[in-house]
Amino acid sequence: MKKKIIISVAFLFAIIILIALLTPLLVPKAIGENRLTGEYYESAGENDVIFLGDCEVYETFIPAILWEEYGISSYVRGTPQQLIWQSYYILEETFKYEKPKAVVFNVYSLKYGEPTEQSKINNRLTLDSMRWSKTKIDAINASMTEDENFLEYLIPFLAYHHRITELNKNDFEFWFKSPPNASDSGYLMQTGVVPAKASDGAPKEPLDLDFSQTAIDYLDKIKNICDANGCELILVKAPPNHPSYYWFDEYELQTEEYARKNGLKYYNLIEKENEIGIDWSKDTYDAGWHLNVYGAEKTSRYFGKILSEECGIEDRRNDAELSQRWNNNLRMYKERKETMEEEK
Amino acid sequence: MLFTSYGFIAFVAVVLVLYYVVPKKTQCMLLLAASYFFYAFSGLWNFAFILAVTVSCFIIARVIARMKAREDDTVEKNRDAWEKEERKAYRAKQKKRRLRVLVLGVIINIGILAVIKYTEFAVTNVNSLLSLFGVNKISVPSFILPLGISFFTFQSVSYLIDVYRGKTFAEQNFARFALFVSFFPQLVQGPISRHSDLANQLYEPHKFDGVKVKFGLQRILWGFFKKLVIADRIAVAISALTNTDNNYGGAYVFVLIIFYSIQIYADFTGGIDITIGIAEALGMKLAENFNRPFSSRSTKEYWNRWHMTMGNWFNDYIFMPLSVTKPLLKLSKTARSKNNRFMKGLGKRIPVYTATTVTWFTTGLWHGAAWNFIVWGMLNCLVILVSQELEPLYRRFRGRFPKLVASYPYHCFAVTRTFLLMGLIRSLDCYRNVSVTFASWGSMFTSFNWGEVFGGGLLGLGLDIVDYVIIAVAVLVVFTVSKLGEKRDIREALVGKTALSWTLTGLVLMAILLFGAYGTDFASIPSIYGQF
Numbered sequence: 001m002k003k004k005i006i007i008s009v010a011f012l013f014a015i016i017i018l019i020a021l022l023t024p025l026l027v028p029k030a031i032g033e034n035r036l037t038g039e040y041y042e043s044a045g046e047n048d049v050i051f052l053g054d055c056e057v058y059e060t061f062i063p064a065i066l067w068e069e070y071g072i073s074s075y076v077r078g079t080p081q082q083l084i085w086q087s088y089y090i091l092e093e094t095f096k097y098e099k100p101k102a103v104v105f106n107v108y109s110l111k112y113g114e115p116t117e118q119s120k121i122n123n124r125l126t127l128d129s130m131r132w133s134k135t136k137i138d139a140i141n142a143s144m145t146e147d148e149n150f151l152e153y154l155i156p157f158l159a160y161h162h163r164i165t166e167l168n169k170n171d172f173e174f175w176f177k178s179p180p181n182a183s184d185s186g187y188l189m190q191t192g193v194v195p196a197k198a199s200d201g202a203p204k205e206p207l208d209l210d211f212s213q214t215a216i217d218y219l220d221k222i223k224n225i226c227d228a229n230g231c232e233l234i235l236v237k238a239p240p241n242h243p244s245y246y247w248f249d250e251y252e253l254q255t256e257e258y259a260r261k262n263g264l265k266y267y268n269l270i271e272k273e274n275e276i277g278i279d280w281s282k283d284t285y286d287a288g289w290h291l292n293v294y295g296a297e298k299t300s301r302y303f304g305k306i307l308s309e310e311c312g313i314e315d316r317r318n319d320a321e322l323s324q325r326w327n328n329n330l331r332m333y334k335e336r337k338e339t340m341e342e343e344k
Numbered sequence: 345m346l347f348t349s350y351g352f353i354a355f356v357a358v359v360l361v362l363y364y365v366v367p368k369k370t371q372c373m374l375l376l377a378a379s380y381f382f383y384a385f386s387g388l389w390n391f392a393f394i395l396a397v398t399v400s401c402f403i404i405a406r407v408i409a410r411m412k413a414r415e416d417d418t419v420e421k422n423r424d425a426w427e428k429e430e431r432k433a434y435r436a437k438q439k440k441r442r443l444r445v446l447v448l449g450v451i452i453n454i455g456i457l458a459v460i461k462y463t464e465f466a467v468t469n470v471n472s473l474l475s476l477f478g479v480n481k482i483s484v485p486s487f488i489l490p491l492g493i494s495f496f497t498f499q500s501v502s503y504l505i506d507v508y509r510g511k512t513f514a515e516q517n518f519a520r521f522a523l524f525v526s527f528f529p530q531l532v533q534g535p536i537s538r539h540s541d542l543a544n545q546l547y548e549p550h551k552f553d554g555v556k557v558k559f560g561l562q563r564i565l566w567g568f569f570k571k572l573v574i575a576d577r578i579a580v581a582i583s584a585l586t587n588t589d590n591n592y593g594g595a596y597v598f599v600l601i602i603f604y605s606i607q608i609y610a611d612f613t614g615g616i617d618i619t620i621g622i623a624e625a626l627g628m629k630l631a632e633n634f635n636r637p638f639s640s641r642s643t644k645e646y647w648n649r650w651h652m653t654m655g656n657w658f659n660d661y662i663f664m665p666l667s668v669t670k671p672l673l674k675l676s677k678t679a680r681s682k683n684n685r686f687m688k689g690l691g692k693r694i695p696v697y698t699a700t701t702v703t704w705f706t707t708g709l710w711h712g713a714a715w716n717f718i719v720w721g722m723l724n725c726l727v728i729l730v731s732q733e734l735e736p737l738y739r740r741f742r743g744r745f746p747k748l749v750a751s752y753p754y755h756c757f758a759v760t761r762t763f764l765l766m767g768l769i770r771s772l773d774c775y776r777n778v779s780v781t782f783a784s785w786g787s788m789f790t791s792f793n794w795g796e797v798f799g800g801g802l803l804g805l806g807l808d809i810v811d812y813v814i815i816a817v818a819v820l821v822v823f824t825v826s827k828l829g830e831k832r833d834i835r836e837a838l839v840g841k842t843a844l845s846w847t848l849t850g851l852v853l854m855a856i857l858l859f860g861a862y863g864t865d866f867a868s869i870p871s872i873y874g875q876f
Binding site: 001004007011014015018019022120147148149151152157158159161162164165166 | 350554808810811814842846849850853854857858859860861862863864865866
């Protein structure tokens, strides 16, 4: 009997080891978006500004430029279609690692009160590389669609086992080692140029233009947690305004009203595109849905000035240790830009 | 709770552990609680139906048993006073009274099933008729079919009949009977167990037996392998092939016949493996439902090997009683008494043919309230009756060419013929529409083009080349295991070969984990028979 128990336990142990060994092979590595959350941890600690939100933040604000121009130490905690409850939990986690002076929240996700068609994929991109904690568990529970199962977050092998038939060179190369960072302090660089088209049509108005109570509740929670941590919450709407992701006047009015009621600063950068100098024939990599690095650099310079002059974010370039880290970040940012431009 | 869901696996694991931890006396109560918990997942309202069936069958069986006991008592008391004839007359009278109670029980239970399952179908057809005469339509009621109602109703009705026939005892303990009706592993898709086979196994205490638990778990794994690696992976292609918008005809119908045969086999036998495996791990032995059906050489043989518990149920409770009913026998006798060869032949056939037709009609109807199932049943009936009629011809052929008939190529021909014929008829259940099915069959003769299928068409069905390789290898593995298991259960053959046994188990487990169609990226597919 004792022998049988030992054999059974050894069998189970062998299966667990196999699963543990295969998991890093199966987890997708080719795309950068699924590493954004995880890359934060190595830079956590001394950021004065945290950008929070969806793709509009990680394609618009460049911490390297903010440092270079204004000495602002910042990080972008954005992921694809990051819904507002995910932003809240990511912020909750951020406060465990550092005490930023300001949180800049991109308000586009306020229009979503429930998971979208893409949530099943985007949930994984946002949450997979988040470190395990109660916050992550809460974030998963708040984000899961009906088709998803908590167990698949706990054991990623179950979610990605199907990739066994689609493994590529990258998967084997980075089986047991981490791939190089995909982002520059959370900014995901795109150097392509695909001009925006005037023929994209008029925006399709949704049936309900009111922000859901869920979204407002989470915005309240974001504000409260910022208050509790002595941090200023700044609302922003990034410049892209493609007809498919249109920022309607009703959204604008509700956001302005919320900001006014709660004494928050709100900057709608759609209205400032001329001041920023965005040229939609050159500054977008996907026909106006998102900014490319050139548009993002312009916006970062513009918004850095606001952070510096209106929000009082201090210039930290005198801090030798921090300068060393950021100068390194800046060098890597420039190298990446150069490489990507060469590869174009 | 689908068999292939994480929830079900966790549920079974907890039940298994608790089953061997709780005091032996309470094991069957634990199983009842677990079964009701499992059933509650399908919707609390469904409880009303399973309870109605349980309560009515429990009471009626007890009434029948009490009547029989009273009858025996009276006969015993009057042993000396009554003549043999008197005793026979009394027994016959009492039997009739018991029969009336039994009929009431059957009507109540089949009535519940009929109302829930067939009202919508019946009213829709009545409306079609009424519309011919321009009469106003009746509103069509719609019921949600409670989980496993076809299975637990048939199992309960068989219990009533068996109690009436004296083949089993009437349960005295309600909770025990409730467990017999609701035993969770077999609730969704059978097998349809007999009270005499299952009851005592359910109620008696079971000590932990490592071999049985290991065998049970291995059988569960094997079921998951068939269901997740084969059935649920190939399901995408079947759904594409049966989508009428896609207009897949000609050679694709042939592809569908093959694919659907693979899917339904892997789905149903896989589900039954999981069911039997769970019971085995709990120390019980459920009736087998399959015996390598795709190796059958004839339709009759196929139906003796496919869904055997259902076939036996229809045979024991419909075919057999019906073929010996007085009106049929009388009709047969009358026909045979005529001095005419045709009438004599007809007379001989009347009971069997009528019973066969009724049996297949009800079999079709049992599968679903739709014409495609009825036509499916009647086509099976036709094939069986025609085969029966042609039997003298076959016999002559076998006598004339004994070597050919005994040869392996002829065996392969007979097996392939049966497989394709059954697959063709089965496609009715796949398209779920009689006219679409017939049109598809027709297209096999008008636009058959293999080039279209193998010139990239197969890759347009939602499966890529890797999927086909996985399915092909898995089917080959299932076929090989089935062949190897013809003479002896493979698990038993592996006893004593510890390393080999564990290695094979590990390989099957890893194959399921890596190649199984489960998780967020695959649609959860309920068992096909669970929908009947």
